[in-house]
Amino acid sequence: MKPVVQARLQPGDTIGVLGGGQLGRMMAHAAQAMGLSVVVLDPQADGPAAQVAQGLVQTAYDDPAGWTQLAERVQAVTTEFENVPAQALQALAELKPVSPSAHSVAIAQDRAAEKAHFQSCGVPVAPHAVLHREADFSQLSDALFPGILKTTRMGYDGKGQARVLTRADLPAAWQSLQAHTPTPVSCVLEAQLPLAWECSVVLARSREGHSVCLPVQRNWHRHGILAVTEVGEGAVPGDMAHALVQAALAVAKGLQHVGVLCVEFFVLQEGPWQRELGTWVVNEIAPRPHNSGHHSMDSCDLSQFDLQVRCAAGWPLTPPRQHSAAVMLNLLGDVWQNAAGQWREPDWSGILALPGAHLHLYGKREAKLGRKMGHLTFTAATLEQARAQALQAAAILGIEPW
Ligand code: ATP
Numbered sequence: 174m175k176p177v178v179q180a181r182l183q184p185g186d187t188i189g190v191l192g193g194g195q196l197g198r199m200m201a202h203a204a205q206a207m208g209l210s211v212v213v214l215d216p217q218a219d220g221p222a223a224q225v226a227q228g229l230v231q232t233a234y235d236d237p238a239g240w241t242q243l244a245e246r247v248q249a250v251t252t253e254f255e256n257v258p259a260q261a262l263q264a265l266a267e268l269k270p271v272s273p274s275a276h277s278v279a280i281a282q283d284r285a286a287e288k289a290h291f292q293s294c295g296v297p298v299a300p301h302a303v304l305h306r307e308a309d310f311s312q313l314s315d316a317l318f319p320g321i322l323k324t325t326r327m328g329y330d331g332k333g334q335a336r337v338l339t340r341a342d343l344p345a346a347w348q349s350l351q352a353h354t355p356t357p358v359s360c361v362l363e364a365q366l367p368l369a370w371e372c373s374v375v376l377a378r379s380r381e382g383h384s385v386c387l388p389v390q391r392n393w394h395r396h397g398i399l400a401v402t403e404v405g406e407g408a409v410p411g412d413m414a415h416a417l418v419q420a421a422l423a424v425a426k427g428l429q430h431v432g433v434l435c436v437e438f439f440v441l442q443e444g445p446w447q448r449e450l451g452t453w454v455v456n457e458i459a460p461r462p463h464n465s466g467h468h469s470m471d472s473c474d475l476s477q478f479d480l481q482v483r484c485a486a487g488w489p490l491t492p493p494r495q496h497s498a499a500v501m502l503n504l505l506g507d508v509w510q511n512a513a514g515q516w517r518e519p520d521w522s523g524i525l526a527l528p529g530a531h532l533h534l535y536g537k538r539e540a541k542l543g544r545k546m547g548h549l550t551f552t553a554a555t556l557e558q559a560r561a562q563a564l565q566a567a568a569i570l571g572i573e574p575w
C-alpha cells in the first residue's frame with residue numbers, strides 16, 4: 174500500500190506519539206503551545222508524556238489494535254522512542270502521515286546497519302566487525318582490541334555493552350550480553366578509541382528535504398550515560414563544527430529522514446588512530462530529539478521539540494538562533510540520594526536561587542540510580558558564566574565537576 178497523502182496539520186489537530194517518556198512529554202508541551210493536541214501510545218498509564226497529553230492509547234508498542242486506535246484519533250504520527258517496532262511505523266504510514274519513517278528508525282535500531290549507512294554516506298566510523306556467532310571470532314583483526322562489544326539492537330545509555338580488553342575476554346563478554354536476551358543476538362565489536370571529547374549535532378529535516386541545525390553541542394558521558402552538555406562560543410572549534418554539521422546533513426539526507434535527528438560524534442586524541450581515521454568519527458544516530466539537545470528549550474528561539482512538531486505537522490522550518498550560551502546537567506535518580514545513601518528531595522530552592530537556572534522535571538514518581546528524572550539548564554551571556562553557575566549547582570546536587 175502507498176503512504177497516505179501528506180496533508181499539513183491545522184491548529185486543533187492531533188499528533189500521535191509512540192512512546193510515553195520524557196521526550197514525548199516535552200514534545201507534547203511544544204505541540205500544545207502551538208494549538209495542537211497530543212495522544213500518546215504507551216503501555217504505562219501515568220508515564221511522563223501520558224501525564225500531560227490530551228489522550229492515551231494504553232497498549233503494547235507491538236499491538237496492532239493499538240496502532241489502529243491511535244490512527245483513528247490523530248492526523249499525524251511521530252515517535253519519541255527508537256526501539257518502537259519499525260513494523261508499527263510502517264503500518265501507521267498506511268493510515269496517517271508518519272515521521273520519522275520506518276526506514277530511518279530501522280537503521281537507527283541496528284548498529285550494524287547504522288554503521289553501513291554512515292560508510293555509504295562517506296562519513297568515517299570506528300573500525301568494527303559484525304559478529305553473528307562465536308565462530309566469527311577467529312576472523313577478527315587484532316586492531317579491534319581493546320574493544321567494546323555492543324549488541325546490534327536495543328542498546329541505550331550504555332546498556333548492552335561490554336569492554337573487551339583482549340581477544341581472550343571475548344567469549345565471556347559475548348556470553349554476558351547473550352544472557353540478557355531470550356534469543357541469540359548479533360553484536361558489533363568496535364575498537365575502543367582514545368576519545369579527546371564527544372559532541373553531537375541535532376538537526377531537523379522537513380518533508381520537502383529542507384534541513385536546519387542546532388549549534389553543535391559538546392557532551393560528557395559517565396558510565397555510558399550523558400551527564401553534561403555545553404553549547405556556545407568556545408564549546409566546539411568553528412571549523413570542526415562546520416565539518417560535523419556537513420556530515421550530519423549527509424547522514425540525514427542519505428536516510429531521506431523527516432523529523433529531528435541527532436548524530437553523535439567522537440573526537441579523537443592525537444595518535445595512531447587519529448592518523449588513520451582523521452580528527453573525528455561518527456558514533457551513532459537517534460531518529461528523534463536527543464538528551465544533548467534539551468538545552469535548546471532555554472538557549473534557542475526554537476527548541477528541538479518545536480522542530481519535531483513542525484516536522485510532524487508538515488510546517489516550515491527556520492534555523493534556530495541561539496540567544497544564550499548554555500550548560501545542561503542531567504538529573505539522574507542518583508541526585509535524590511544523599512552522601513549517606515538516604516533518599517530525599519534535592520535542594521531545589523538552592524538551585525533555583527542561582528541566576529540562569531531552568532529546572533525541568535519529568536514527573537517520574539520514583540527516583541532510581543541511573544534513571545533520567547529531569548535536567549537543569551543554565552543560560553548566560555557567555556559559556557564561562559553558564560559553566561560557573563552549573564558548577565555551583567553540581568556542588569549542591571553532589572554531581573562531579575567535568
Ligand atoms: P546512548 O543511548 O546514551 O547514546 P548507547 O547505549 O547507545 O548510549 P554508545 O553511544 O554506543 O551507547 O556509547 C556510550 C558511550 O560509551 C559513548 O558516548 C562513549 O563515551 C563510550 N564509547 C562507546 N563506544 C566507544 C568506542 N568505540 N571508543 C571509545 N568510547 C566509546
Ligand code: MG
Pocket residue numbers: 437456457
Ligand atoms: Mg550514544
